[in-house]
Amino acid sequence: MTNDPRANIGSPTPEELREQVEHTRNELGQTVEALAAKADVKAQAKEKAAAVKGQAAEKAALVTDQIRAKAEHTAQLVKDKTPEALREKTSHAATQVRENASRAGQYAADVTPDPVLDRAAQAAAVARANRVPLLAVAGAALAVFLLVRRSRGRRR
Incomplete structure (x- = not known):
C-alpha cells in the first residue's frame, strides 16, 4: 500500500x-x-547592528543602575560611619565652597564676552534637549571603558 x-x-x-x-x-x-x-547582506548588517545597539543600550542601562545602587549604598555607609561633628564641619565647608564657586562663576560671566556666553547657552540648550541620547552615549562609553578595563585586568 x-x-x-x-x-x-x-x-x-x-x-x-x-x-x-x-x-x-x-x-x-x-x-x-x-x-x-539571505542574499541581502546590507539588510542583515542593519538588523545585526540594530540588535547590537539594543544590547549595548540594555547593558549600559543595567551597568548604570548597578553603579547608582552601589554609589547610594556607599554614600549611606559613609554617612552612617561619619561622626556628627565632622558632618557639620563638612557641611559648613561645602557651603563656603558653593558660595565661592558662585562668586567665581559670576565674575567669569561678567568678564566673558557676550558671543561666548551666547554660544555656551546654545550648547547647554542642545544638551538639555538631547539629554536621553547624551546619557545613553555616556552610559555606553562607561560600559565599554569598564569592559576594556576588566579584560586588561584578566590578561595580567
Missing part, C-alpha cells in the same frame, strides 16, 4: 492540476523570498 494520492485515482482532473500548479508557485515564491533575504 502506498500513500501516493496518484495511485488511488486515475489521472488528475484539470482543476487538481491547477491547484497543484498554484501550490507549487506559492512554494517557489516563498523559497525565492527566503533566498533573497
